[in-house]
Amino acid sequence: MGRLTDTKISEKNLTTIPKPVRNFLDVGAGDRVEWHVEDGQIMVKKLVSE
Numbered sequence: 001m002g003r004l005t006d007t008k009i010s011e012k013n014l015t016t017i018p019k020p021v022r023n024f025l026d027v028g029a030g031d032r033v034e035w036h037v038e039d040g041q042i043m044v045k046k047l048v049s050e
Contacts, residue, residue, distance in 0.1 A: 004018065004020040004021055004024070005018040005020055005021070006018075017033070017044075025044070025045075025046045027046050031046065032046075033045060034046075034047050
Protein backbone atom coordinates (compact mmCIF):
# COMPACT_ATOMS: atom_id res chain seq x y z
CA MET A 1 0.00 0.00 0.00
CA GLY A 2 1.26 3.46 -0.80
CA ARG A 3 0.91 6.85 0.80
CA LEU A 4 -2.53 7.44 2.33
CA THR A 5 -2.28 10.97 3.71
CA ASP A 6 -0.13 13.23 5.86
CA THR A 7 -0.57 14.91 9.26
CA LYS A 8 0.92 17.85 11.10
CA ILE A 9 2.65 17.52 14.47
CA SER A 10 1.34 19.97 17.09
CA GLU A 11 3.38 22.18 19.41
CA LYS A 12 2.98 19.42 22.04
CA ASN A 13 4.36 16.84 19.56
CA LEU A 14 0.94 15.20 19.07
CA THR A 15 -0.65 14.08 15.82
CA THR A 16 -3.96 12.52 14.81
CA ILE A 17 -4.11 9.14 13.14
CA PRO A 18 -5.88 9.98 9.87
CA LYS A 19 -9.24 8.38 9.15
CA PRO A 20 -7.98 6.28 6.20
CA VAL A 21 -5.29 4.80 8.48
CA ARG A 22 -7.76 4.22 11.34
CA ASN A 23 -10.10 2.49 8.91
CA PHE A 24 -7.30 0.35 7.46
CA LEU A 25 -6.11 -0.71 10.93
CA ASP A 26 -9.70 -1.02 12.23
CA VAL A 27 -8.91 1.08 15.32
CA GLY A 28 -10.91 3.63 17.25
CA ALA A 29 -11.15 5.38 20.61
CA GLY A 30 -9.56 3.30 23.36
CA ASP A 31 -7.62 1.01 21.01
CA ARG A 32 -3.84 0.91 21.16
CA VAL A 33 -1.28 0.91 18.37
CA GLU A 34 2.40 -0.04 18.31
CA TRP A 35 5.09 1.98 16.55
CA HIS A 36 8.03 0.08 15.03
CA VAL A 37 11.11 1.11 13.07
CA GLU A 38 11.83 -1.47 10.35
CA ASP A 39 14.39 -0.97 7.61
CA GLY A 40 14.39 2.78 8.17
CA GLN A 41 10.60 3.09 7.98
CA ILE A 42 8.00 3.63 10.70
CA MET A 43 5.39 0.89 10.93
CA VAL A 44 2.13 1.36 12.86
CA LYS A 45 0.33 -1.80 13.93
CA LYS A 46 -2.85 -2.43 15.88
CA LEU A 47 -1.99 -3.81 19.32
CA VAL A 48 -3.79 -7.11 19.75
CA SER A 49 -4.72 -7.96 23.34
CA GLU A 50 -3.70 -11.39 24.53
